[in-house]
Amino acid sequence: MAGSHAPTGPLSPFADPILAARLEALRQLADGLTDRVAVMDRELNVVYANDAAWGKSGKPPAGTKPAKCYESFVQKKDPCGTCPAESVFATGEVLTVSCNTSGDGTACGMHQAFPLVSSGGDVGSILVLFHKRPEPLGIPASLPQHQPGASRPERTASRLGDLVGASPAMNQLFEMIRLVADSSATVLIQGESGTGKELVARTIHQTSYRREKPFVVVDCGALPETLLESELFGHVKGAFTGAAGAKPGLFEEADGGTIFLDEIADTSPTFQAKLLRVLQEGEIKRVGGTQPIKIDVRVVSATNKDLTDLVKAKAFRQDLYYRLAVLPVHLPPLRERRADIPLLVEKFVGDSCQRHRQELRRVSEEAMCALTAAPWPGNVRELQHYIERAVVTTTHQELTCADLVAVGSHVEATDLRTVGRYAARQAERVRILQALQQTSGNRVKAARLLKISRASLYNKLHEFDIR
Ligand SMILES: Nc1ncnc2c1ncn2[C@@H]1O[C@H](COP(=O)(O)OP(=O)(O)OP(=O)(O)O)[C@@H](O)[C@H]1O
Incomplete structure (x- = not known):
């Protein structure tokens, strides 16, 4: 049995076309979910709830007056003293409520509340996701819901x-x-x-x-x-x-x-x-x-x-x-979610090392702090390119602040001439490092390999700050 709309009366926010479209989309996807999902209006009337949210009490028969969330989900006659969802109406911000699965903190077990904005730009209603109800012992927390075939991407806490x-x-x-x-x-x-x-x-x-x-x-x-x-x-x-x-x-x-x-x-x-x-x-x-x-x-x-x-x-x-x-x-933008930076850095270092057939490198704590504090006006793409350059142009097992400084400013050059010059210098630097590696640090042999004089090699080592 699919979830249903409760009647909403003439003042329904869903007279608004954009809210109506959003409700219809939500209804389509939430009807079959085992997660509990509901939509409430400003008066805390349940405008929509899927079957999982109605639970054992079952959805009210068609034609009854709109059910209040506290009547429907916690069988109370009166509203809760404070409902965190009210702040979503006031601020328009997404809210996450920390409470355990039995719903301490909010009587109904609300986990997250998302504002649903009307065509006029105000929060017309809220979408609420609830914590899962505790499962009886012996029953798996979630039953497989999907057909065979290519598997869905794996979801962990941070991925x-x-x-x-x-x-x-x-x-x-x-x-x-x-x-x-x-x-x-x-x-x-x-x-x-x-x-x-x-x-x-x-x-x-x-x-x-x-x-x-x-x-x-x-x-x-x-x-x-x-x-x-x-x-x-x-x-x-x-x-x-x-x-x-x-x-x-x-x-x-x-x-x-x-x-x-x-x-x-x-x-x-x-x-x-x-x-x-x-x-x-x-x-x-x-x-x-x-x-x-x-x-x-x-x-x-x-x-x-x-x-x-x-x-x-x-x-x-x-x-x-x-x-x-x-x-x-x-x-x-990345500067407004810096908590993501260490994970992104680790991912990009891993990807780059694999792509360039290097052993997995580490990032020192100090370097990670510097990366986390940087402004990254080009967002994740800029961070990704920066890490790639650091992996290609340095050789230490652990990337340090000195390595990052050698990679250059994190601010990307934008004009073509600067980009070309920068790329050529980076390529030169990498070739010199490779030659030194091939000759176990013997500068005379490295100069010979690079087909330049010993004096030129010394100048370049100084220029590129290679010791
Ligand atoms: N959260 C993330 N986790 C892992 N990689 C990410 C993440 N965000 C972005 N990236 C990587 O950063 C690069 C830029 O991302 P993407 O191309 O999706 O950005 P975009 O917003 O579509 O850029 P544009 O507006 O310029 O088209 C891609 O290589 C992408 O894989």
Whole structure:
């Protein structure tokens, strides 16, 4: 039996179209879950709860007045003295409640509460995840829920698939990914460049039942409007000069899977109108064609711009925004979640050592502190490249602060000439280190190997601070 909506009366927040769309998406994915999930309005009426949340008391019969959360979940007549979820309405911040599984701290056993924002921008209701009920002895804590086939990414406290993180923001993200994975609702990921938006999209795909089907990435900002249309929707023979044959588009290629539309804010109004139609109708028409083609694709999009600002400035269609952002995800910049840095550093050192066939290297405590304190304006991507350079250009078993200084400023050079010069110097440095290694530190032999004079080698050792 599936979960159900309780009647909500004429003042239901779900008269709001965006909240209604979010509720529908949540209902689709939470109905079959064994985790307890509920949505409450500002008056603490249960607007939706899945069967697991109603538990033994069972859902109220249709037509009864909206049930209050305290009546439904803890069989109390009066509201709890303080409900932590109320702060979510006040602040719009995600809340995690530390309490044990029997629900000390909150009578209902609330674990996390997420704000559901209305089209007007206020918190119209909250999504609540509860702690699991203690299982009777002898029964496994969770029964396998998934079909055979490619396994879902492994989830540990600080990792989901390739995504690592220990900050509250990342932990909430892991929970959300797990919760939304099996819905087909659209997801909009917003965050600065390099924060991991594409990796999050890929993890959502790999966590979902679509994981054995394609994950197709489209950089919408990189293509002019007409090319983007024919790439995404395909074209029929003779649709334009050079269209010698018919070609299926990326939406067709992604059928059954997920399409990731990166840089969605950089699309033209004409393209936005066409994409909106595709999302509304669940079908595409190839460029130059008239025949609609049904598609079953989950759309995950991303932008490093604030899409709500663009909507206000009328630079992005509001109706398309609502369609794309049924499940909005915000990835904070790395400087706002420094607790993730040590885990990311360890992962990137491990990956780089493996890629460059080196033994696993360690990072000294002092160096880790310096890395954790750095500003990382280029976010996780900048940290990843920095670690890669450190692994390639240094030789000590343990990476120290001195090694990091030798790698150079963590701030990436942006102009091509500087990048080229920097890369050439790094390559030179690496070659000298290799020569010294090959000759067991014998500088005369190393100079001979490098085909430079001994004096030049001494100058370069000084220049690169190699001792
Ligand atoms: N939490 C994370 N754990 C492990 N690796 C990560 C994490 N976040 C980002 N990365 C890695 O950092 C790099 C940049 O991430 P990604 O390309 O997903 O960022 P992005 O936000 O999509 O960037 P852009 O906006 O420039 O397209 C990738 O190599 C990705 O694998």
